[in-house]
Amino acid sequence: MLSTLHPLPKLVVCLVWLSASIAVFDPRFQAGIIVLAASTLILVERRSPLLVLALMVPFALFGFGFLTTATLFREESDFATRMAAETPFGSPAFSAGMVLFLRAIACGMVSAVFVLTTEPGRFIKALMASWWLSPRIGYALFSALHLVPDLASEAQQIRLARAMKSGRTPRRIPGPVETASLVVPLLAFAIRRANRAAIAMETRGLGAASGRTIVDAPQARAADAIFVVASLAVLAVLFILASGVWRAW
Amino acid sequence: MTLDRAACAPLFASPVLQDVSLEIRPGETIALLGRNGAGKSTLGATLAGLLRLKDGSRSGPAGGFAFQRPETQFTEASVRAELESIAGKGSAHVDTLLSAWRLESVAGQHPFELSQGQKRRLALATLTADARWPFLVLDEPTAGLDAAASDEIATRIAEIAAQGRAVVVITHDMEFALKTCSRGIVLDRSCAVADAPLLDILRDDQLLASAGLVAPELLKLADWTQTAPC
Numbered sequence: 001m002l003s004t005l006h007p008l009p010k011l012v013v014c015l016v017w018l019s020a021s022i023a024v025f026d027p028r029f030q031a032g033i034i035v036l037a038a039s040t041l042i043l044v045e046r047r048s049p050l051l052v053l054a055l056m057v058p059f060a061l062f063g064f065g066f067l068t069t070a071t072l073f074r075e076e077s078d079f080a081t082r083m084a085a086e087t088p089f090g091s092p093a094f095s096a097g098m099v100l101f102l103r104a105i106a107c108g109m110v111s112a113v114f115v116l117t118t119e120p121g122r123f124i125k126a127l128m129a130s131w132w133l134s135p136r137i138g139y140a141l142f143s144a145l146h147l148v149p150d151l152a153s154e155a156q157q158i159r160l161a162r163a164m165k166s167g168r169t170p171r172r173i174p175g176p177v178e179t180a181s182l183v184v185p186l187l188a189f190a191i192r193r194a195n196r197a198a199i200a201m202e203t204r205g206l207g208a209a210s211g212r213t214i215v216d217a218p219q220a221r222a223a224d225a226i227f228v229v230a231s232l233a234v235l236a237v238l239f240i241l242a243s244g245v246w247r248a249w
Numbered sequence: 250m251t252l253d254r255a256a257c258a259p260l261f262a263s264p265v266l267q268d269v270s271l272e273i274r275p276g277e278t279i280a281l282l283g284r285n286g287a288g289k290s291t292l293g294a295t296l297a298g299l300l301r302l303k304d305g306s307r308s309g310p311a312g313g314f315a316f317q318r319p320e321t322q323f324t325e326a327s328v329r330a331e332l333e334s335i336a337g338k339g340s341a342h343v344d345t346l347l348s349a350w351r352l353e354s355v356a357g358q359h360p361f362e363l364s365q366g367q368k369r370r371l372a373l374a375t376l377t378a379d380a381r382w383p384f385l386v387l388d389e390p391t392a393g394l395d396a397a398a399s400d401e402i403a404t405r406i407a408e409i410a411a412q413g414r415a416v417v418v419i420t421h422d423m424e425f426a427l428k429t430c431s432r433g434i435v436l437d438r439s440c441a442v443a444d445a446p447l448l449d450i451l452r453d454d455q456l457l458a459s460a461g462l463v464a465p466e467l468l469k470l471a472d473w474t475q476t477a478p479c
Contacts, residue, residue: 154321156260160299161322164314165334167381169301172260188361 001044002117006224007126013231014114020235021106027095029242030102036234037109045117052112059108063101070097120145122218129217139206143197147190154189155182250309250384250415255302257288257295264303265291269441271434273309273384277415278406280426280447283436284461289419290317292436293386296417312417313382317389319372323360328352328371331360335378342378350374366398373402377409384415391425403429423465427451435460 002010021033038056041047071093124141127133159178163170174182250273256264265288273279273296281289294300298311316322325331329343336342347353350370355363360371369390376385387406391399399422406416406429420426426433426447433447437460443450450456451464452472 154318157316157318157321160260160294160314161316162324164297164299164311165322165324167311169298170260 005227006218006220007118007123008130009224009228010114010118013228014110016232017110017235018107021103024239025099026242027099027102029238030099030106032238032242033106034102034109037113040113041116047116055112056105059105063104066100066104067097070100125214126218129214135212139201147193151186151190155186158182158185250296253306255295255305255307257291257300258303259291265439267439271441271444273415275413275415276410277432278410278430279417280430280433281417281419282426282433282462287436289436290388293388293417293419297386310383312384312386313376313379315372315376315385315387315390317392319368320361322372326359327357328360329356331371331375332378335375346374346378365393369394369402373405385409386417388419390418391422399425423463424467427465427468
């Protein structure tokens, strides 16, 4: 469902959520963002819970670095320790570390929501149509979008060809030596592809001059406005619930 | 070489073919047919022993595989070095190969500098020069070739088969398949829906239509000459 929305309002909403995650030093708030982002992916976008959990792993490992730093090297994280002095985890150092740990995951999950629900081509078109992204950069990005999967496919083909010559079945994950040996052929492939793309653009008369039409550029609709208002309202409610402001009312 | 109830998948992907059982016998020429994305290349690489099965079993020796883009399998800096990597450095057999595959004039060139037809010939030369492979799988061997070059590849395939090696041809070119192969395997709906003499397959309009294939014009013409009243 989020995939059908205009990419730019969605980007703005995600940036607001990221900013809130960075600004609010509260573990309940961070946990709320994680739960909401994961629920959106699982319930609304029908992504596998295992995929969502797997996506959390690199961010959790990153956040774990903050946790150990805050717990073991207190002098280094004095600011965070003071910020987290009144959190529910008892030890201020551990509380600070937990907030930083959860914040890393929360930022990662908000980013994942944007990436998994945004088609890159639509995003680039939206940037060119609405945010004046230079066509030079836009077309280069389009080319890169096509090149990346082709590069992966080429790498697999080369690995299979080499495995055939050496008389063995290729390993699932290439070792460091095999990876290094792929660099030059893949670079040559990328240069050849870039040359062909440049020639194709040249023959179609594509230049940097202004005044162009963009086919199927995303158009803002009422659903985008509803999404922006609803998601910011949810963020505000989350902040109120997490901070305990409502108790004063 | 035998596949038994094989589930075939590309690297890092889910199976695209299920429950495939087939056998390749020496000297056979087999056309692997199907629409785009049917899993022909995946099955070809599996037959050659390059991809692990997700299920089922494969028995028999590995085969040689000619990739769609022949550049993929070139690793040396010259045509001669490429052949020497198979036949042995300084081997007299290299000159024989260069001559047999009409590559003498480009022996010192980098493989990437060759024309498409020369690249195909070099790829086939390296595959046929290696005695390890009792059968070869050729993935779209006529892609980017003119009629004369395609014809030459067809002749080479017949020669390879005559030497007792099986050849599996993955192709969308039905005329080429008809010219080179005696047996056909059709892939559709994630499985092998037909494995029969190629002529029988090409005359089965219902099968061809459901698999997104079209019979070659040459066969239609041949059938018409036999059925039309004089």
